[in-house]
Amino acid sequence: MKKRIFCTALASLMLMSGCGVNDVAEESSSNADKTSAGEDAAVEATQAPELEGYKLLWHDEFDGTELNEENWNMEPHQPGWTNQELQEYTTSKDNIYVSKGNLVLKALKQESNGRKKYTSGKVNSKNKQPFLYGKVVARAKVPVGQGLWPAIWMMPQDESYYGQWPKCGEIDIMEVLGSATDTAYGTLHYGEPHGEQQATVVLKDGNTFASDFHDYSIEWEPGEIRWYIDDELYLTVNDWFTAVEGEDEKPYPAPFDQPFFVQMNLAVGGTWPGSPDTSTDFENAEFRIDYVRVYQKDSYDMNVTKPEKVYRQPLSDGNLIYNGDFAEEEDLADNENWKFLLFEGGEGSAEIKDNTMIIKSEKMGKVDYSVQLVQPDLPMIKGKKYRVTFDAYADEERDLVVCVSAPSAGWIRYLKDTLFTVTTEPQKFTYEFEMKDKDDNNGRLEFNLGNKGSTATVYIKNVRVEEID
Numbered sequence: 001m002k003k004r005i006f007c008t009a010l011a012s013l014m015l016m017s018g019c020g021v022n023d024v025a026e027e028s029s030s031n032a033d034k035t036s037a038g039e040d041a042a043v044e045a046t047q048a049p050e051l052e053g054y055k056l057l058w059h060d061e062f063d064g065t066e067l068n069e070e071n072w073n074m075e076p077h078q079p080g081w082t083n084q085e086l087q088e089y090t091t092s093k094d095n096i097y098v099s100k101g102n103l104v105l106k107a108l109k110q111e112s113n114g115r116k117k118y119t120s121g122k123v124n125s126k127n128k129q130p131f132l133y134g135k136v137v138a139r140a141k142v143p144v145g146q147g148l149w150p151a152i153w154m155m156p157q158d159e160s161y162y163g164q165w166p167k168c169g170e171i172d173i174m175e176v177l178g179s180a181t182d183t184a185y186g187t188l189h190y191g192e193p194h195g196e197q198q199a200t201v202v203l204k205d206g207n208t209f210a211s212d213f214h215d216y217s218i219e220w221e222p223g224e225i226r227w228y229i230d231d232e233l234y235l236t237v238n239d240w241f242t243a244v245e246g247e248d249e250k251p252y253p254a255p256f257d258q259p260f261f262v263q264m265n266l267a268v269g270g271t272w273p274g275s276p277d278t279s280t281d282f283e284n285a286e287f288r289i290d291y292v293r294v295y296q297k298d299s300y301d302m303n304v305t306k307p308e309k310v311y312r313q314p315l316s317d318g319n320l321i322y323n324g325d326f327a328e329e330e331d332l333a334d335n336e337n338w339k340f341l342l343f344e345g346g347e348g349s350a351e352i353k354d355n356t357m358i359i360k361s362e363k364m365g366k367v368d369y370s371v372q373l374v375q376p377d378l379p380m381i382k383g384k385k386y387r388v389t390f391d392a393y394a395d396e397e398r399d400l401v402v403c404v405s406a407p408s409a410g411w412i413r414y415l416k417d418t419l420f421t422v423t424t425e426p427q428k429f430t431y432e433f434e435m436k437d438k439d440d441n442n443g444r445l446e447f448n449l450g451n452k453g454s455t456a457t458v459y460i461k462n463v464r465v466e467e468i469d
Contacts, residue, residue, distance in 0.1 A: 043101040046291065051135065054295035058129050061291045062103045067096060072123040075263070079118070086147075086269035086276075087120040096121035105266040107148060107285040109276070118276075121287075124263035130157040132259045133300050136173060137217040139290040140264075144210045147276030148178030149267035150287040152216055157259040162250060166191040166410075167242045169255035171225065173262075174216035177273045178280075179366070180344050181210040186218075186227035190240040190255060193438065194410035199227065199235035202342075213290055220260075223253050223304030239307050252306040264289060274366075309441045311379040314466070320378050320386075321445065324463040326352045339374050346370025346450045357463075359447075361455035368401050368417070370450025376407065378443035378465060380414055385434045388415060388445065390463040393426045398454035400447060402431065404465070408442045417448075422458065432468065 046061040060071045067074070074091040081089075087107060089095075097104050105121035142150045154171040162168050170189040177183070187198040203209065219226045227235040242255040266287040269275045276282075314320050322337045323330060329352045332340040338357070340350040346365030350373060351358050361371050380386075388404065400422060404415035415433040445465055449458060 046101070048291070048293050051295050054135055054297055057131055057134055057294045057296045059291065059293040060103075061101070062098050062289065063101055065098055067098055067103065067123065071125055071129055073126060073128065075122045075124050075265075077122070083267070083270040083272065085149075085267045086116075087118040087267060089122040089265070090119050092119065095119050096123060102288040102290055103264075105150070105264065105287040105289075107143075107266050107268050107282060107287075109280075109282040118268040120266045120268055122263065122265035124155075125261045126155075126157065126263070128261075129294070130259040130261045131294060131296065132257075133220050133222065134294050134296040135217060135219045136262060137215055137291075137293045137295070138173065138262075138264075139213050139215050140174070141213045141288045141290075142176045142181055142209050143178055143266070143285045143287055144181055144208075145178040145276065145280040145282070145285055147269045147273050147280055148285055149175070149270060149273045150178070150265070151175045151267070152262070152264050152289075154260040154262055156255065157261055161258055162242050162255040163192070163244055165189070166194045166196075167244065167255060169240075169242065169260075171218060171220070171256070171260065173218050173227070174229075176209050177344070178210075178285075179273060181208040183343065184209050184214075184216070184229060186216075186229075186235045188225060188237045188240060190242050191410070192243060192245055195240060195408055196410050197235070197237045197240075197408050201229045201232075201234050213288075220256070222257065222300050222302050223306075225256065239309065241306070253304055262292060262294070264292075309439070311381075311441045312377050318466045320465040320467075321375055321463050324465075326355045326357050326461065326463075329353065337375060339376070341372040341374060342370065343367065343372070344370045344450070346372075348449075348455075355461060357460040359449060359458045359460070361449055361457070364452060364455050365450040368448040368450050368452070369446070371448070372450065373447040373460070374444050375463075376442055376444040378404065378445060380404070380406075380435045380437075380440045380443035382435055382437060382439050385432065385468050386415075386465060387468045388431045388433075388465050389428065391426050391428050391461040392420075392422045392458065393424060394422045394454075394456045394458045395424065396454070396456040397421060397423045398456045398458070399452040400449055400458065401452075402429070403446050403448070404433070405444045405446055406437070406440055406442070407444055409437065409440055412437065414440075414443055426459075426461070428462075 043063050045063050048059045077089040079088050107120040110117045138152050152173040156168050159168045166189045172187040175185045182203045184201045215230050217228045224238040241249045243249040344366040347363040348361040348371045401417050403413050403417045406412045
Protein backbone atom coordinates (compact mmCIF):
# COMPACT_ATOMS: atom_id res chain seq x y z
CA MET A 1 0.00 0.00 0.00
CA LYS A 2 2.83 2.34 -0.74
CA LYS A 3 0.93 5.41 -1.93
CA ARG A 4 3.58 7.03 -4.12
CA ILE A 5 2.63 10.60 -4.90
CA PHE A 6 4.71 10.82 -8.02
CA CYS A 7 6.92 8.79 -10.31
CA THR A 8 10.01 10.73 -11.44
CA ALA A 9 10.49 10.45 -15.17
CA LEU A 10 14.01 9.13 -15.75
CA ALA A 11 14.80 7.74 -19.17
CA SER A 12 17.69 5.39 -18.59
CA LEU A 13 17.18 2.09 -20.40
CA MET A 14 15.85 1.67 -23.93
CA LEU A 15 13.02 -0.83 -23.70
CA MET A 16 12.81 -3.60 -26.22
CA SER A 17 10.18 -3.21 -28.91
CA GLY A 18 9.23 -6.86 -28.56
CA CYS A 19 8.47 -8.94 -25.48
CA GLY A 20 11.68 -10.93 -25.22
CA VAL A 21 13.37 -11.49 -21.86
CA ASN A 22 15.78 -8.68 -20.98
CA ASP A 23 19.37 -9.81 -20.72
CA VAL A 24 20.88 -6.60 -19.39
CA ALA A 25 21.30 -8.03 -15.89
CA GLU A 26 24.20 -10.36 -15.25
CA GLU A 27 24.95 -12.36 -12.14
CA SER A 28 26.90 -10.18 -9.72
CA SER A 29 30.23 -11.18 -8.33
CA SER A 30 30.41 -11.88 -4.61
CA ASN A 31 32.10 -9.40 -2.34
CA ALA A 32 32.73 -12.06 0.27
CA ASP A 33 36.48 -11.91 -0.23
CA LYS A 34 36.55 -8.61 1.67
CA THR A 35 37.80 -9.05 5.21
CA SER A 36 38.40 -6.83 8.18
CA ALA A 37 38.82 -7.17 11.90
CA GLY A 38 35.92 -6.93 14.33
CA GLU A 39 32.30 -8.01 14.29
CA ASP A 40 31.66 -6.52 10.82
CA ALA A 41 34.28 -8.70 9.13
CA ALA A 42 33.13 -10.53 6.02
CA VAL A 43 31.40 -13.80 6.76
CA GLU A 44 31.87 -17.02 4.85
CA ALA A 45 30.55 -16.71 1.30
CA THR A 46 27.03 -18.06 0.84
CA GLN A 47 26.16 -20.11 -2.21
CA ALA A 48 22.74 -19.22 -3.60
CA PRO A 49 20.76 -22.44 -4.18
CA GLU A 50 19.57 -23.60 -7.55
CA LEU A 51 15.83 -23.58 -8.19
CA GLU A 52 14.24 -26.10 -10.53
CA GLY A 53 13.17 -24.48 -13.78
CA TYR A 54 15.21 -21.30 -13.14
CA LYS A 55 18.73 -20.03 -13.61
CA LEU A 56 20.29 -17.61 -11.13
CA LEU A 57 20.33 -14.18 -12.78
CA TRP A 58 21.96 -12.15 -10.00
CA HIS A 59 22.12 -12.15 -6.23
CA ASP A 60 23.61 -10.45 -3.21
CA GLU A 61 24.23 -12.39 0.00
CA PHE A 62 25.68 -9.35 1.84
CA ASP A 63 28.66 -11.41 2.96
CA GLY A 64 31.20 -8.60 2.75
CA THR A 65 31.82 -5.50 4.83
CA GLU A 66 30.56 -2.85 2.40
CA LEU A 67 27.51 -2.37 0.23
CA ASN A 68 28.25 -3.89 -3.17
CA GLU A 69 27.80 -0.90 -5.46
CA GLU A 70 27.89 -3.13 -8.53
CA ASN A 71 24.38 -4.13 -7.42
CA TRP A 72 23.04 -1.21 -5.40
CA ASN A 73 22.68 2.55 -5.38
CA MET A 74 22.11 4.50 -2.19
CA GLU A 75 19.17 6.81 -2.83
CA PRO A 76 19.14 10.03 -0.78
CA HIS A 77 15.93 12.09 -0.44
CA GLN A 78 14.77 14.96 1.71
CA PRO A 79 11.89 14.50 4.19
CA GLY A 80 8.42 14.57 2.65
CA TRP A 81 9.67 13.27 -0.70
CA THR A 82 6.67 10.92 -0.89
CA ASN A 83 3.79 9.73 1.29
CA GLN A 84 4.45 12.62 3.72
CA GLU A 85 7.23 10.52 5.24
CA LEU A 86 9.35 12.14 7.95
CA GLN A 87 12.77 10.64 7.31
CA GLU A 88 15.67 11.98 5.30
CA TYR A 89 17.23 9.17 3.27
CA THR A 90 21.01 9.54 3.45
CA THR A 91 24.15 7.87 2.15
CA SER A 92 25.63 7.71 5.64
CA LYS A 93 27.04 4.44 6.95
CA ASP A 94 25.02 5.14 10.07
CA ASN A 95 21.89 4.46 8.00
CA ILE A 96 23.13 1.95 5.40
CA TYR A 97 25.75 -0.67 6.22
CA VAL A 98 26.62 -4.36 5.94
CA SER A 99 27.14 -6.33 9.14
CA LYS A 100 27.24 -10.03 10.03
CA GLY A 101 26.00 -11.15 6.64
CA ASN A 102 23.09 -8.68 6.52
CA LEU A 103 22.38 -5.40 4.80
CA VAL A 104 21.12 -3.10 7.55
CA LEU A 105 18.88 -0.11 6.87
CA LYS A 106 18.71 1.77 10.18
CA ALA A 107 16.41 4.59 11.18
CA LEU A 108 17.80 7.20 13.58
CA LYS A 109 16.14 9.93 15.61
CA GLN A 110 17.87 13.17 16.56
CA GLU A 111 16.64 16.23 18.43
CA SER A 112 17.98 19.72 17.99
CA ASN A 113 16.48 22.85 19.56
CA GLY A 114 13.39 20.86 20.45
CA ARG A 115 12.82 19.66 16.89
CA LYS A 116 12.90 16.01 15.88
CA LYS A 117 14.84 14.82 12.86
CA TYR A 118 14.76 11.31 11.41
CA THR A 119 17.24 9.72 9.02
CA SER A 120 17.13 6.30 7.37
CA GLY A 121 18.35 4.24 4.43
CA LYS A 122 17.08 3.34 0.96
CA VAL A 123 18.89 1.34 -1.73
CA ASN A 124 17.93 0.37 -5.27
CA SER A 125 19.39 -1.61 -8.17
CA LYS A 126 18.32 0.86 -10.87
CA ASN A 127 20.63 0.85 -13.92
CA LYS A 128 22.66 -1.95 -12.31
CA GLN A 129 20.44 -5.03 -12.12
CA PRO A 130 17.24 -4.44 -14.11
CA PHE A 131 15.43 -7.50 -15.45
CA LEU A 132 12.26 -8.49 -17.26
CA TYR A 133 10.37 -11.43 -15.70
CA GLY A 134 11.72 -13.73 -13.05
CA LYS A 135 11.53 -14.87 -9.45
CA VAL A 136 12.72 -12.58 -6.66
CA VAL A 137 13.49 -14.02 -3.23
CA ALA A 138 14.49 -11.72 -0.36
CA ARG A 139 15.04 -12.87 3.20
CA ALA A 140 14.55 -10.18 5.82
CA LYS A 141 13.68 -9.31 9.39
CA VAL A 142 11.69 -6.17 10.15
CA PRO A 143 11.91 -3.79 13.12
CA VAL A 144 9.21 -3.17 15.71
CA GLY A 145 7.98 0.35 16.37
CA GLN A 146 5.12 2.76 15.78
CA GLY A 147 5.80 4.74 12.59
CA LEU A 148 8.40 2.36 11.13
CA TRP A 149 7.63 1.11 7.61
CA PRO A 150 10.04 -1.37 5.97
CA ALA A 151 9.46 -2.35 2.34
CA ILE A 152 10.90 -4.46 -0.48
CA TRP A 153 9.46 -3.38 -3.81
CA MET A 154 10.05 -2.91 -7.53
CA MET A 155 9.68 -0.05 -9.98
CA PRO A 156 10.21 0.15 -13.76
CA GLN A 157 13.63 1.02 -15.08
CA ASP A 158 12.08 3.66 -17.35
CA GLU A 159 9.31 5.14 -15.23
CA SER A 160 8.20 7.45 -18.03
CA TYR A 161 7.52 4.71 -20.58
CA TYR A 162 3.80 4.37 -19.78
CA GLY A 163 3.51 7.62 -17.83
CA GLN A 164 3.80 8.73 -14.24
CA TRP A 165 2.65 6.62 -11.31
CA PRO A 166 0.41 4.67 -11.17
CA LYS A 167 0.46 4.21 -14.96
CA CYS A 168 4.08 3.02 -14.79
CA GLY A 169 3.20 0.17 -12.39
CA GLU A 170 4.65 -0.86 -9.02
CA ILE A 171 5.23 -4.31 -7.47
CA ASP A 172 5.36 -4.33 -3.67
CA ILE A 173 6.95 -7.62 -2.66
CA MET A 174 6.62 -6.93 1.06
CA GLU A 175 5.52 -4.16 3.40
CA VAL A 176 5.09 -4.41 7.17
CA LEU A 177 4.01 -1.75 9.64
CA GLY A 178 6.23 -1.61 12.69
CA SER A 179 3.12 -1.14 14.82
CA ALA A 180 1.64 -4.46 13.64
CA THR A 181 4.50 -6.80 12.77
CA ASP A 182 2.30 -9.89 12.68
CA THR A 183 0.94 -8.74 9.29
CA ALA A 184 2.75 -8.54 5.93
CA TYR A 185 1.29 -7.04 2.75
CA GLY A 186 1.86 -7.82 -0.92
CA THR A 187 0.45 -5.29 -3.40
CA LEU A 188 0.28 -4.49 -7.11
CA HIS A 189 -0.32 -0.89 -8.26
CA TYR A 190 -1.28 0.08 -11.81
CA GLY A 191 -3.76 2.22 -13.77
CA GLU A 192 -5.02 4.96 -14.54
CA PRO A 193 -7.39 5.33 -12.74
CA HIS A 194 -5.31 3.88 -9.92
CA GLY A 195 -5.82 0.15 -9.59
CA GLU A 196 -4.54 -1.81 -6.63
CA GLN A 197 -4.71 -5.46 -5.63
CA GLN A 198 -3.46 -6.56 -2.25
CA ALA A 199 -3.40 -9.48 0.15
CA THR A 200 -1.99 -10.06 3.61
CA VAL A 201 -0.39 -12.83 5.63
CA VAL A 202 -1.11 -12.71 9.36
CA LEU A 203 1.02 -14.80 11.70
CA LYS A 204 -0.63 -16.52 14.66
CA ASP A 205 0.31 -17.60 18.17
CA GLY A 206 2.37 -14.52 18.95
CA ASN A 207 4.74 -14.94 15.99
CA THR A 208 5.76 -11.81 14.08
CA PHE A 209 7.83 -10.84 11.09
CA ALA A 210 10.12 -9.01 13.54
CA SER A 211 10.91 -12.05 15.67
CA ASP A 212 12.70 -13.94 12.89
CA PHE A 213 13.80 -13.81 9.24
CA HIS A 214 11.28 -14.77 6.55
CA ASP A 215 11.49 -15.31 2.79
CA TYR A 216 9.43 -12.87 0.72
CA SER A 217 9.16 -13.64 -2.98
CA ILE A 218 7.31 -13.02 -6.21
CA GLU A 219 7.12 -14.97 -9.44
CA TRP A 220 6.68 -12.46 -12.26
CA GLU A 221 5.57 -13.84 -15.62
CA PRO A 222 4.12 -12.13 -18.73
CA GLY A 223 0.48 -12.61 -17.72
CA GLU A 224 0.63 -13.31 -13.98
CA ILE A 225 2.40 -12.27 -10.79
CA ARG A 226 2.34 -14.47 -7.67
CA TRP A 227 3.31 -13.55 -4.09
CA TYR A 228 4.77 -15.96 -1.51
CA ILE A 229 5.95 -15.82 2.09
CA ASP A 230 8.11 -18.75 3.16
CA ASP A 231 7.10 -20.54 -0.08
CA GLU A 232 3.37 -20.25 0.73
CA LEU A 233 1.34 -18.66 -2.08
CA TYR A 234 -1.04 -15.95 -0.83
CA LEU A 235 -1.78 -13.65 -3.81
CA THR A 236 -2.15 -14.13 -7.56
CA VAL A 237 -2.88 -11.23 -9.93
CA ASN A 238 -3.42 -11.48 -13.69
CA ASP A 239 -5.95 -8.76 -14.57
CA TRP A 240 -4.13 -5.44 -14.37
CA PHE A 241 -4.25 -2.59 -16.92
CA THR A 242 -2.80 0.81 -17.68
CA ALA A 243 -4.05 3.76 -19.71
CA VAL A 244 -3.76 7.48 -20.20
CA GLU A 245 -6.98 9.17 -19.14
CA GLY A 246 -9.29 9.56 -22.12
CA GLU A 247 -7.40 6.98 -24.21
CA ASP A 248 -7.71 3.23 -24.74
CA GLU A 249 -5.88 0.84 -22.43
CA LYS A 250 -2.35 -0.09 -23.47
CA PRO A 251 -1.93 -3.61 -24.83
CA TYR A 252 -1.90 -6.21 -22.04
CA PRO A 253 0.29 -7.07 -20.14
CA ALA A 254 1.34 -3.41 -19.91
CA PRO A 255 2.68 -1.92 -17.69
CA PHE A 256 4.34 -5.11 -16.41
CA ASP A 257 6.07 -5.92 -19.72
CA GLN A 258 9.16 -3.78 -19.19
CA PRO A 259 12.32 -4.14 -17.08
CA PHE A 260 11.96 -3.45 -13.35
CA PHE A 261 14.50 -3.12 -10.55
CA VAL A 262 14.48 -4.03 -6.85
CA GLN A 263 14.62 -1.49 -4.04
CA MET A 264 14.46 -1.62 -0.24
CA ASN A 265 13.91 1.04 2.37
CA LEU A 266 12.93 1.76 5.94
CA ALA A 267 10.53 4.70 6.05
CA VAL A 268 9.63 6.67 9.17
CA GLY A 269 6.12 8.06 9.44
CA GLY A 270 3.88 8.87 6.52
CA THR A 271 0.27 8.63 5.51
CA TRP A 272 -0.08 4.92 6.20
CA PRO A 273 1.91 4.06 9.37
CA GLY A 274 1.53 7.39 11.13
CA SER A 275 4.25 9.13 13.11
CA PRO A 276 6.56 7.55 15.70
CA ASP A 277 5.68 8.03 19.35
CA THR A 278 7.44 7.67 22.68
CA SER A 279 7.20 3.87 22.44
CA THR A 280 9.27 3.71 19.22
CA ASP A 281 12.68 2.19 19.99
CA PHE A 282 15.15 3.77 17.59
CA GLU A 283 18.06 1.92 19.18
CA ASN A 284 16.71 -1.20 17.47
CA ALA A 285 15.08 0.36 14.40
CA GLU A 286 16.93 -1.91 11.98
CA PHE A 287 15.59 -3.47 8.79
CA ARG A 288 17.92 -6.43 8.20
CA ILE A 289 18.11 -8.13 4.78
CA ASP A 290 19.94 -11.47 4.64
CA TYR A 291 19.94 -11.83 0.86
CA VAL A 292 18.30 -10.85 -2.41
CA ARG A 293 18.23 -13.46 -5.19
CA VAL A 294 16.79 -13.06 -8.67
CA TYR A 295 16.15 -16.08 -10.87
CA GLN A 296 14.86 -16.33 -14.42
CA LYS A 297 13.48 -19.05 -16.67
CA ASP A 298 15.18 -19.79 -19.98
CA SER A 299 12.07 -18.61 -21.82
CA TYR A 300 8.58 -17.28 -21.19
CA ASP A 301 5.35 -17.62 -23.14
CA MET A 302 4.65 -14.12 -24.43
CA ASN A 303 1.31 -15.06 -25.99
CA VAL A 304 -0.91 -13.93 -23.11
CA THR A 305 -4.33 -12.35 -23.07
CA LYS A 306 -6.10 -10.46 -20.32
CA PRO A 307 -8.72 -12.61 -18.56
CA GLU A 308 -12.33 -11.57 -18.95
CA LYS A 309 -13.88 -10.18 -15.78
CA VAL A 310 -16.38 -12.49 -14.11
CA TYR A 311 -19.26 -10.76 -12.34
CA ARG A 312 -20.97 -12.56 -9.49
CA GLN A 313 -24.71 -12.96 -10.06
CA PRO A 314 -27.29 -11.81 -7.52
CA LEU A 315 -29.37 -14.35 -5.64
CA SER A 316 -32.89 -15.12 -6.84
CA ASP A 317 -34.30 -12.34 -4.63
CA GLY A 318 -31.89 -9.79 -6.11
CA ASN A 319 -29.53 -9.67 -3.14
CA LEU A 320 -25.87 -9.24 -4.13
CA ILE A 321 -24.84 -10.34 -0.63
CA TYR A 322 -24.46 -14.08 -0.17
CA ASN A 323 -25.62 -15.45 3.19
CA GLY A 324 -26.98 -12.04 4.07
CA ASP A 325 -29.60 -13.67 6.31
CA PHE A 326 -26.84 -15.55 8.14
CA ALA A 327 -28.65 -18.84 7.68
CA GLU A 328 -25.29 -20.60 7.23
CA GLU A 329 -22.81 -20.64 10.11
CA GLU A 330 -19.84 -20.25 7.80
CA ASP A 331 -16.08 -20.07 8.41
CA LEU A 332 -15.28 -16.37 8.77
CA ALA A 333 -11.55 -16.90 8.20
CA ASP A 334 -11.82 -18.27 4.66
CA ASN A 335 -12.40 -16.36 1.42
CA GLU A 336 -16.02 -17.41 0.91
CA ASN A 337 -18.75 -14.81 1.48
CA TRP A 338 -18.24 -13.14 4.88
CA LYS A 339 -14.80 -12.53 6.33
CA PHE A 340 -13.80 -11.15 9.76
CA LEU A 341 -10.54 -9.18 9.90
CA LEU A 342 -8.35 -7.54 12.54
CA PHE A 343 -5.70 -4.86 11.96
CA GLU A 344 -3.68 -2.20 13.79
CA GLY A 345 -4.21 -3.32 17.36
CA GLY A 346 -7.77 -4.54 16.99
CA GLU A 347 -8.71 -7.68 18.89
CA GLY A 348 -11.99 -9.55 18.82
CA SER A 349 -14.02 -12.39 17.35
CA ALA A 350 -17.12 -12.98 15.27
CA GLU A 351 -19.60 -15.81 14.90
CA ILE A 352 -22.91 -16.54 13.21
CA LYS A 353 -25.62 -17.77 15.52
CA ASP A 354 -29.43 -17.77 15.26
CA ASN A 355 -29.38 -15.92 11.91
CA THR A 356 -27.27 -13.16 13.45
CA MET A 357 -23.68 -12.00 12.98
CA ILE A 358 -22.27 -11.39 16.46
CA ILE A 359 -19.08 -9.31 16.66
CA LYS A 360 -17.22 -9.07 19.96
CA SER A 361 -14.42 -6.52 20.35
CA GLU A 362 -11.74 -6.89 23.01
CA LYS A 363 -9.58 -3.98 21.81
CA MET A 364 -10.87 -1.37 19.39
CA GLY A 365 -7.48 -0.71 17.76
CA LYS A 366 -6.07 2.44 16.17
CA VAL A 367 -8.14 2.79 12.98
CA ASP A 368 -11.72 2.30 11.79
CA TYR A 369 -10.85 -1.00 10.14
CA SER A 370 -9.03 -2.45 13.17
CA VAL A 371 -12.13 -4.61 13.74
CA GLN A 372 -13.84 -5.33 10.44
CA LEU A 373 -16.50 -7.50 8.81
CA VAL A 374 -16.49 -7.57 5.00
CA GLN A 375 -18.01 -9.30 1.99
CA PRO A 376 -16.05 -8.83 -1.28
CA ASP A 377 -16.78 -9.72 -4.92
CA LEU A 378 -19.79 -7.42 -5.26
CA PRO A 379 -20.49 -6.46 -8.89
CA MET A 380 -20.57 -2.68 -9.20
CA ILE A 381 -21.62 -1.38 -12.64
CA LYS A 382 -21.12 2.20 -13.75
CA GLY A 383 -24.40 4.09 -14.00
CA LYS A 384 -26.34 1.72 -11.74
CA LYS A 385 -27.93 2.69 -8.43
CA TYR A 386 -27.72 0.49 -5.34
CA ARG A 387 -29.35 0.21 -1.94
CA VAL A 388 -27.68 -1.14 1.21
CA THR A 389 -29.93 -2.29 4.06
CA PHE A 390 -29.32 -4.12 7.34
CA ASP A 391 -30.58 -4.42 10.90
CA ALA A 392 -28.20 -3.77 13.81
CA TYR A 393 -28.03 -3.26 17.56
CA ALA A 394 -25.46 -3.56 20.35
CA ASP A 395 -25.08 -4.28 24.05
CA GLU A 396 -24.81 -0.54 24.57
CA GLU A 397 -25.08 2.51 22.33
CA ARG A 398 -22.06 2.86 20.09
CA ASP A 399 -20.85 4.02 16.64
CA LEU A 400 -19.86 2.01 13.56
CA VAL A 401 -18.92 2.84 9.97
CA VAL A 402 -20.39 1.22 6.84
CA CYS A 403 -19.14 1.64 3.27
CA VAL A 404 -18.80 -0.06 -0.11
CA SER A 405 -15.12 0.09 -1.00
CA ALA A 406 -12.99 -0.75 -4.04
CA PRO A 407 -9.99 -2.90 -3.01
CA SER A 408 -8.92 -3.26 -6.65
CA ALA A 409 -9.43 0.41 -7.56
CA GLY A 410 -7.26 2.28 -5.10
CA TRP A 411 -9.63 1.80 -2.18
CA ILE A 412 -12.00 4.52 -3.39
CA ARG A 413 -15.52 4.43 -1.95
CA TYR A 414 -18.64 3.72 -3.99
CA LEU A 415 -20.73 4.22 -0.84
CA LYS A 416 -18.78 6.74 1.24
CA ASP A 417 -17.66 5.92 4.77
CA THR A 418 -20.88 6.49 6.70
CA LEU A 419 -20.98 6.80 10.47
CA PHE A 420 -24.09 5.40 12.14
CA THR A 421 -25.12 4.81 15.75
CA VAL A 422 -26.70 1.62 17.08
CA THR A 423 -28.60 1.28 20.34
CA THR A 424 -29.71 -1.69 22.39
CA GLU A 425 -32.88 -1.90 20.26
CA PRO A 426 -32.73 -3.35 16.72
CA GLN A 427 -32.95 -0.71 13.99
CA LYS A 428 -33.08 -0.92 10.20
CA PHE A 429 -30.50 1.17 8.33
CA THR A 430 -30.83 2.10 4.64
CA TYR A 431 -28.31 3.84 2.37
CA GLU A 432 -28.39 4.45 -1.40
CA PHE A 433 -25.65 5.39 -3.84
CA GLU A 434 -24.97 5.66 -7.56
CA MET A 435 -21.97 3.90 -9.06
CA LYS A 436 -20.08 6.57 -11.01
CA ASP A 437 -16.77 4.83 -11.58
CA LYS A 438 -15.42 2.15 -13.90
CA ASP A 439 -17.17 -1.26 -13.78
CA ASP A 440 -15.76 -3.32 -10.92
CA ASN A 441 -16.32 -6.99 -10.10
CA ASN A 442 -14.73 -6.58 -6.67
CA GLY A 443 -16.76 -4.07 -4.71
CA ARG A 444 -16.68 -4.77 -0.98
CA LEU A 445 -19.26 -4.14 1.73
CA GLU A 446 -17.52 -3.19 4.98
CA PHE A 447 -18.67 -2.85 8.58
CA ASN A 448 -15.89 -1.10 10.51
CA LEU A 449 -16.02 -1.28 14.32
CA GLY A 450 -12.52 -0.07 15.23
CA ASN A 451 -11.39 3.11 16.98
CA LYS A 452 -14.88 4.35 17.86
CA GLY A 453 -14.63 4.62 21.65
CA SER A 454 -16.44 1.36 22.42
CA THR A 455 -15.92 -2.38 22.46
CA ALA A 456 -19.60 -3.20 22.98
CA THR A 457 -20.74 -6.37 21.19
CA VAL A 458 -22.58 -5.68 17.92
CA TYR A 459 -25.36 -7.76 16.33
CA ILE A 460 -26.09 -7.53 12.58
CA LYS A 461 -28.96 -9.18 10.66
CA ASN A 462 -30.67 -9.17 7.25
CA VAL A 463 -27.91 -7.60 5.15
CA ARG A 464 -28.80 -6.69 1.58
CA VAL A 465 -27.11 -4.89 -1.31
CA GLU A 466 -29.38 -4.66 -4.34
CA GLU A 467 -29.67 -2.80 -7.59
CA ILE A 468 -32.52 -0.27 -7.73
CA ASP A 469 -34.12 1.73 -10.58
